[in-house]
Amino acid sequence: MKTWVCDVCGWVYDEAAGDADNGIAPGTAFADLPEDFVCPLCGVGKDQFSEQ
Numbered sequence: 001m002k003t004w005v006c007d008v009c010g011w012v013y014d015e016a017a018g019d020a021d022n023g024i025a026p027g028t029a030f031a032d033l034p035e036d037f038v039c040p041l042c043g044v045g046k047d048q049f050s051e052q
Contacts, residue, residue: 004030004049009042013049 001016013019013033018026022040024033030049037046 001027002030003052005052006039006042006044007048007050008044009039011039011041012052 001014003015004013005011006013013030015029016026018024018028019040020026030046030051033046035046038044039048
């Protein structure tokens with residue numbers, strides 16, 4: 001499992017942990033997030049994240 005960091009605000013998405021606050025189950029790969037996924041802190045799209 002990988003982690004992805006928002007290039008704008010630094011929020012980290014950890015595939016192993018998911019994001020329970022936003023209804024994303026643990027083990028959900030970043031590639032499997034919906035296309036309209038946005039950073040929960042600053043609102044930018046998936047294209048503004050980098051693999052860590």
